[in-house]
Amino acid sequence: xxxxxPTRLRLWSQIFFFVLFxxxxxxxxxxxxxxxxxxxxxxxxxxxxxxxxxxxxxxxxALASHALYRGLLWSxxxxxxxxxxxxxxxxxxxxxxxxxxxxxxxxSERKRGKQLLESNRYKRWQTTKYYLLVVxxxxxxxxSGIVGWLDPxxxxxxxxxxxxLPSTNYALQASLGWLEHSRFVVIQNLGGVxxxxxxxxxxxxxxxxxxQGVWIGLAFIFVILLNFRITRFWCxxxxxxxxxxxxxSRWSVLGLVKNPEHCNDCNRCLLRCQGGDDPIGGVLWHRxxxxxxxxxxxxxxxxxxxxxxFPVQKVAEANLQRRKVLTGLxxxxxxxxxxRSTPGFAAxxxxxxxxxxxxxxxxxxxxxxxxxxxxxxxxxxxxxQPALTEAGLEGLWTPVLVPRLGYCETSCVLCSQVxxxxxxxEITPKEKGWAVENSAAVKPLRLGTAFYDRGRCLPWAMATxxxxxxxxxxxxxxxxxxxxxxxxxxxxxxxxxxxxxLDPSRCVGCGACEHACPVQDRPAVYVTSxxxxxxxxxxxxxxxxxx
Amino acid sequence: MxxxxxxxxxxxxxxxxxxxxxxxxxxxxxxxxxGIWLNARSERPETALAISAKRGHTVAxxxxxxxxxxxxxxxxxxxxxxxxxxxxxxxxxxxxxDIVLVxxxxxxxxxxxxAANTNPEVVAxxxxxSLDAGAKKVIVTDVSCNEPRRCFQRSGIAxxxxxxxxxxxxxxxxxxxxxxxxxxxxxxxxxFEPFLNVDKVVNVPIAKHHALTGCTLGMKNWYGxxxxxxxxxxxxxxESLVDLADFVRPTLTVTDCYRILLRNGPTGGNLEDxxxxxxxxxxxDPVAIDTYVAKSIWNLEVDELPYLKxxxxxxxxxxxxxxxxxxxxxxx
Numbered sequence: 001x002x003x004x005x006p007t008r009l010r011l012w013s014q015i016f017f018f019v020l021f022x023x024x025x026x027x028x029x030x031x032x033x034x035x036x037x038x039x040x041x042x043x044x045x046x047x048x049x050x051x052x053x054x055x056x057x058x059x060x061x062a063l064a065s066h067a068l069y070r071g072l073l074w075s076x077x078x079x080x081x082x083x084x085x086x087x088x089x090x091x092x093x094x095x096x097x098x099x100x101x102x103x104x105x106x107x108s109e110r111k112r113g114k115q116l117l118e119s120n121r122y123k124r125w126q127t128t129k130y131y132l133l134v135v136x137x138x139x140x141x142x143x144s145g146i147v148g149w150l151d152p153x154x155x156x157x158x159x160x161x162x163x164x165l166p167s168t169n170y171a172l173q174a175s176l177g178w179l180e181h182s183r184f185v186v187i188q189n190l191g192g193v194x195x196x197x198x199x200x201x202x203x204x205x206x207x208x209x210x211x212q213g214v215w216i217g218l219a220f221i222f223v224i225l226l227n228f229r230i231t232r233f234w235c236x237x238x239x240x241x242x243x244x245x246x247x248x249s250r251w252s253v254l255g256l257v258k259n260p261e262h263c264n265d266c267n268r269c270l271l272r273c274q275g276g277d278d279p280i281g282g283v284l285w286h287r288x289x290x291x292x293x294x295x296x297x298x299x300x301x302x303x304x305x306x307x308x309x310f311p312v313q314k315v316a317e318a319n320l321q322r323r324k325v326l327t328g329l330x331x332x333x334x335x336x337x338x339x340r341s342t343p344g345f346a347a348x349x350x351x352x353x354x355x356x357x358x359x360x361x362x363x364x365x366x367x368x369x370x371x372x373x374x375x376x377x378x379x380x381x382x383x384x385q386p387a388l389t390e391a392g393l394e395g396l397w398t399p400v401l402v403p404r405l406g407y408c409e410t411s412c413v414l415c416s417q418v419x420x421x422x423x424x425x426e427i428t429p430k431e432k433g434w435a436v437e438n439s440a441a442v443k444p445l446r447l448g449t450a451f452y453d454r455g456r457c458l459p460w461a462m463a464t465x466x467x468x469x470x471x472x473x474x475x476x477x478x479x480x481x482x483x484x485x486x487x488x489x490x491x492x493x494x495x496x497x498x499x500x501x502l503d504p505s506r507c508v509g510c511g512a513c514e515h516a517c518p519v520q521d522r523p524a525v526y527v528t529s530x531x532x533x534x535x536x537x538x539x540x541x542x543x544x545x546x547x
Numbered sequence: 548m549x550x551x552x553x554x555x556x557x558x559x560x561x562x563x564x565x566x567x568x569x570x571x572x573x574x575x576x577x578x579x580x581x582g583i584w585l586n587a588r589s590e591r592p593e594t595a596l597a598i599s600a601k602r603g604h605t606v607a608x609x610x611x612x613x614x615x616x617x618x619x620x621x622x623x624x625x626x627x628x629x630x631x632x633x634x635x636x637x638x639x640x641x642x643x644x645d646i647v648l649v650x651x652x653x654x655x656x657x658x659x660x661x662a663a664n665t666n667p668e669v670v671a672x673x674x675x676x677s678l679d680a681g682a683k684k685v686i687v688t689d690v691s692c693n694e695p696r697r698c699f700q701r702s703g704i705a706x707x708x709x710x711x712x713x714x715x716x717x718x719x720x721x722x723x724x725x726x727x728x729x730x731x732x733x734x735x736x737x738x739f740e741p742f743l744n745v746d747k748v749v750n751v752p753i754a755k756h757h758a759l760t761g762c763t764l765g766m767k768n769w770y771g772x773x774x775x776x777x778x779x780x781x782x783x784x785x786e787s788l789v790d791l792a793d794f795v796r797p798t799l800t801v802t803d804c805y806r807i808l809l810r811n812g813p814t815g816g817n818l819e820d821x822x823x824x825x826x827x828x829x830x831x832d833p834v835a836i837d838t839y840v841a842k843s844i845w846n847l848e849v850d851e852l853p854y855l856k857x858x859x860x861x862x863x864x865x866x867x868x869x870x871x872x873x874x875x876x877x878x879x
Contacts, residue, residue, distance in 0.1 A: 032696025034715050037667070037703035039658045173721065205696060206720050380694045409694050410656055410816070411701070435657065435816035458782065468778045470758050472692065476817035477810070482758055498759065516692075518778040 006294040010091060014098040021050055021095040025161055026202065028377045030414055040429060043417065048374055050095070050153050051420030055079040055248075056241040057154075057370055060147040061421050063140040064367035069422035079248060086249035090235055090242050091274060091291030096152040097235055101274060101293075103224050104231040111231070119230050120270040122278045122286050122316075126236045129243035130320055131328040136240050138332025143363065144394050145421070146335075148370030150240050155220075158397065161377040162210040162386060163217030169204045209405065210376065211385045216397070236276045236289065246288030246318055255311035256285045256296070262304030269296035269305060279305060284316040339394040349538060350390045351528040354401035354447050354509065357408055358416035358427040361534045362391075369423035371397035375415035381406030383511070384415060399424075401447060403511025403527055408447060410434045410474040410510065434474055434508055448509030449531035449540065450479070450502050457524035459497040463489035467498055469513035469525050479506035480513060504531060504541055597727040597735040603796035604748040605831070606640055614871035615830040615839065620878030623805050626827040627672035630801060633874040634829050640798050643681035645746040649673055649713065650797075652753050652768055653689035653704050655814050656697040662806035662821045663814055664698070665753045667707035669803050669827065673749055674711035686741050688716040689771045716741050723774040730790025732783045737774035748795055750833070753803040754840050756812030756820075759784060760852060762845050763813050764837040765800045766792045785854035792833055793861050800836050802828045807844060834864030835871055842868075 003009075028047040048071075051057050058075035062068055078089050090097050111119055136147045148154035176198070179191025195203075210216070226233035235242050256279060263281035270280055277289035279296035281304070297305045349362070356375055359365050376384040376399055383406030386397040399415070401408060411429045419426070430436065433444035450469075458466035470480040482498040489495055502525075509527050517523035530540050559567070616633035618626050631637045641647055651665035659667055670687060677685045687708040691698040695718050699705040705715045723737035742748075752768035759781060760767075769791035770777055780787040804826040808815040815821070824844065830836035838855050841847040849855050855866045865871070 030696060032700050032705075032717070034699070034705040034709045037700060037706045039701050041697065041700070177721065205717070380697065409697060412656075412694075412697065435661070464782050465759065465784065466781050467759050468781055471781075471813060474814050474816060476815055476820055478814075516778050518776065518782075520776065 005298060007298045010292075010294055013092045014101065017093045018095045018098045021156075022160075024049065025157060025165070025377070028161065028374060028418060029204070030378070030380050030412075031205075039411075041412070041414070043378070043414065047378075048418050048420040049074075050157075051370070051372065051374075053078050054151065054153050054241065055082075056147060056151050056244050057420060059137065059244065060140040060145065060151075060370070061368060063137060064143055064145060065364070065422070069368070069420070070426065071420070078245075082245050082248045083251050085254045086252040086287060086290060086292055087242065087245045087275070088292045089245055090239075091293040094152055094235075094241075096156045096239075097232070097291070099156075099224065100227055100232045100234055103227040104274070105272075106228065108228040110229045117267050117270045120273045120276055121280075122276050122283075122289060123236075124319075126276055126286075126289060127318060127320060127324075128237045129239055130247070130318055131324050132238065133240040133243040133247075134325055134328030135332040135335065138329055139335050140367070142333060142336040143367040144336050144339075145367050145369045145371070145423070146394060147240065148372055149396070150238060151370060151372075152234075152239055152241050154370045154372040155223075157377070158371065158373040158386070159216055159220035162373045163213045163220065166204075166208045166210060166213060167217065168202070169207060172198055172203060173207065206382065208382050210382075211402075212388060212397075216386070231276070232274050232291075235274070235291070243318075249288050249290075250317055252287065253310055254292075254307055255287065255313065255315060256290065257306055257308045257311045257313055258285065259304040259306075262300075262302040264302060266301065268299045268301060271299055272296075278316075284314060287315045288318045336394070339392060342392060349529065351530070352400070352402075353387075353390050353529050354403070354511070354527060355529075355532070355534065356384055356399055356401060356415040356419075356424045357413065357432050357445050357447060358419075358424045359534055360423060360425055361536070365423050365534075366391065366395060366398070368421045369398045370421055372420065373397070373399075374418040374420065375399050375424055378414045378418050379406065380412060380414065381409055383407060401511060403514035404523065407472075407511035407515040408509075410512075434510065435476070443533075444475070444508045446508045446531055446533040447511070448527045448529040449504050449507050450509065450511075450513050450525050450527045452500065452502060453522075453524045453526065456519050456522065457500065458518070459485070459487070459499045460524075463487040463495050463497060465497055466518065467500055468516045468518060470500055472512040472516040474510060474512055475506050475508055477506060479503050479508070500525070507531070595725055597725045598743075600724075600726050600738070600743040601745075602729070602794055604746070604798045605796050606747075606798055608831070609635065609639065612639065612872070613874040614832055615828065615835060615868060616874045616876070617826065617828050617839075618876045618878065619826050621825060622878075623666045623668035623803075623827070624672045625878055626805065626825075627669045627801065628676070629876055629878060630827045630829040631673075631676055633876055634799070634831075637676040637680045640749070641677045641680040641682050641747055645677075645680075645682045646684045646686070646744075647677045647682045647747045647749065648686045648688070648741060648745040649677070649708070649749045649751055650742075650768060650771065651687065651689060651704055651708075651751045652771065653695075653698050653702050654692045654771060656693035656701055657814070657816065658701055659703050660806070660818060660821070661815050662753065662808045663755065663812070663816070664702035664704060665751050666803045666805045667703035669801065669805070670704050670751055671707040671711040671713075673751060673801060674708050674713040677747075677749070678712050682747075685713045686716060686745065687713040688718065688739065688741050690718040690739050690774060691771075718774075720774070728790055728794045730787070730793060732786040733780075733790040733794075736777075739772050739774060742772040742795075747798040750795075750797040750800040751803060752800070753806075753808075754844060755808040755815070756810055756845075758812075760854075761847050762841055762852075764840050765802055765833050766837055766854065766858065769795055785852075785857055788854040789857045789861055789863070792858055792863055796863070797833060798831075800830055800833050802830075802836055802840050804828060804840060804844065830871075832864035832868075832871065834858045834866055835868040838866040839868040 052071040052074040055075040058072040272295035274293045275289040277286040384399040454460040458464040473480040612635035655663040657663035726738040757763035
């Protein structure tokens with residue numbers, strides 16, 4: 001039996017991992033079951049597994065926390081083979097790399113004939129990614145998880161999960177609605193069948209909305225469009241994971257061997273080169289740039305190229321300039337102090353910075369969170385949203401609970417189960433402690449504290465019955481309590497209403513009251529972060545202090 | 548005009564010119580026609596018109612059979628079975644080929660022990676009996692307050708009802724219709740589609756504490772067919788309760804008093820708030836059953852729940868439950 005061609009194997013590997021990635025991302029959602037009454041809810045699949053095999057996330061987490069969070073040890077299964085083989089991950093596994101590979105193979109005006117060959121030669125600007133890596137890792141040392149802005153999995157999960165999939169859902173729902181409301185029964189039925197099928201695999205139960213979805217989506221589209229100018233520009237010039245694996249591949253024992261006697265300078269090896277690593281004759285092969293895609297071996301008409309263990313040919317390593325590395329170090333070191341010299345972080349915290357349940361204190365949170373959006377994707381109430389400046393500039397795209405869009409569901413801990421880095425530490429519903437089966441000695445996690453705006457509250461300001469906030473309050477005893485009051489309405493009539501008050505010692509800051517308040521635009525009850533149990537300093541009451 | 552024709556300095560002949568003129572005239576006339584037609588269609592955009600729906604699902608009164616049945620015992624399934632029997636059997640209410648909607652309370656992300664949702668075994672037994680009576684289809688649904696998928700799963704109702712043979716339907720946000728409820732305070736509201744155009748409706752609420760009215764019983768359960776901004780309904784809670792009950796007029800109400808949430812309702816959560824009453828009450832009269840349960844469990848008088856008198860005035864039933872034929876059964 002003949003083995004299939006290596007390029008063919010590579011293609012199947014890419015398809016497999018891409019489909020697996022998409023499947024897990026689509027299943028980063030609690031879908032409910034009619035055949036089980038299981039009270040404790042877990043996702044059936046390890047949806048964050050791609051983060052756990054990502055050595056960049058692992059290294060950043062280790063530098064920032066001096067430890068490795070649950071599961072990140074798995075990144076060794078990529079890191080160690082890379083030591084021996086080089087950047088096989090980029091060419092064979094990385095789903096973002098596969099997307100770039102796919103779009104790079106499209107014909108484009110800028111990449112044909114000589115221009116294409118020229119663009120696939122090694123370029124000095126490909127070292128940019130190493131300097132970016134330096135900045136990111138130094139920032140991690142000083143305690144910032146900004147690695148996630150450029151880490152390929154964070155980038156992909158965020159882009160697809162918070163922008164591409166919600167847009168797809170909108171488009172499909174709109175089209176299905178169109179079919180289902182057609183005046184022809186046949187088309188209605190077709191719509192119904194399609195709805196059933198798509199509902200099982202793709203559609204969301206409720207249309208998800210994400211703040212900044214447009215910008216996150218446009219950044220994704222922009223990075224994809226770059227492929228029409230330069231093949232896999234992201235992988236060659238920007239990807240910090242590629243840079244890390246490139247550096248690790250220095251010790252690799254697998255190498256490309258060029259046979260100069262066979263080379264007739266046809267340049268075909270450059271045609272489909274993914275990494276821009278100069279497989280052609282006459283120059284050195286750039287090992288840290290090569291994705292091991294095997295296209296050059298496949299293309300060479302003279303069989304002049306092959307990959308070999310323990311090659312003796314000289315290769316080019318990442319050609320870093322000391323001055324630029326030092327600049328990267330300095331930039332990374334300066335980044336955090338500059339970003340934290342604004343009052344937002346320590347002195348004047350943004351009052352609406354509500355973090356997901358289980359989140360560690362802000363300092364640790366910012367160092368661990370990789371801005372991937374897994375928690376936002378999984379939140380059943382669409383309550384978690386990517387931050388813009390709520391957590392300072394470095395907190396861009398970290399998760400914030402926005403009660404008006406969705407409150408924190410009482411017994412739900414899914415965000416803490418999917419978080420790959422322990423920014424949201426894994427908790428059980430019992431540890432969350434919001435609907436416990438007996439009240440004795442349970443200390444609930446708190447996200448903040450609710451406050452009333454009596455000028456907008458119906459029983460306080462408009463002599464009208466309401467108390468929906470009290471109805472929704474999930475704690476027992478309820479944090480919202482009522483007092484009967486006599487009020488006088490506009491016509492001068494005396495009325496009896498119940499006015500809501502808040503007991504801050506019971507409030508967990510879930511935001512259900514704010515979410516349910518009928519004052520639709522700016523609710524009469526709202527949650528701010530003060531009293532959040534993760535913080536020692538952000539408290540009001542003496543008897544609610546932590547530890 | 549092609550460039551080559553210009554370059555060569557030739558002119559079109561008469562025939563070509565005429566054809567071209569006719570073509571241009573045709574496009575012009577078409578554009579004008581389309582414009583005039585669109586212009587005539589212009590109307591101020593309004594959201595979709597409200598549809599009128601079937602109101603009322605009651606069956607004819609039967610003076611020889613009881614109006615209220617009260618059953619006490621250990622097993623919720625048996626309670627439901629005997630409650631039906633005491634009322635004269637399920638066939639009194641459900642006919643062959645009926646499409647039946649069973650409406651439990653699946654409002655909250657709570658387990659059965661926390662007593663914020665209807666007992667799943669009671670729901671399942673009513674589903675089974677309806678199917679035995681020859682119902683074509685039994686639908687079990689609710690428009691939950693908390694996240695519906697969690698409520699349906701964790702309440703145990705989805706599983707129990709589906710096993711019993713019901714079609715369980717999650718409140719899909721795209722499946723609401725604007726309906727004219729024709730009430731005094733409630734006019735056009737989005738109603739979840741499965742509630743429209745069914746033959747029989749069985750209301751299966753759970754009796755719970757509620758801070759606004761003291762307790763929440765059968766009529767309050769109809770909030771669960773509405774979408775939209777139903778958090779406004781508390782502002783005129785008694786009037787809206789009556790409007791909803793008047794719109795639905797259920798075939799039967801079965802109030803779950805097996806576990807009673809005595810405090811911190813309607814969400815509860817704490818098992819210390821739950822009292823085991825092990826009782827099921829069934830009635831054809833939605834006013835009488837609410838009056839009876841309020842009195843027997845919370846000792847609330849008719850005057851403390853103004854909606855009861857409003858409902859009686861609307862002709863939905865009587866609050867003088869003592870005057871009705873009542874059947875009490877104690878299962879050993």
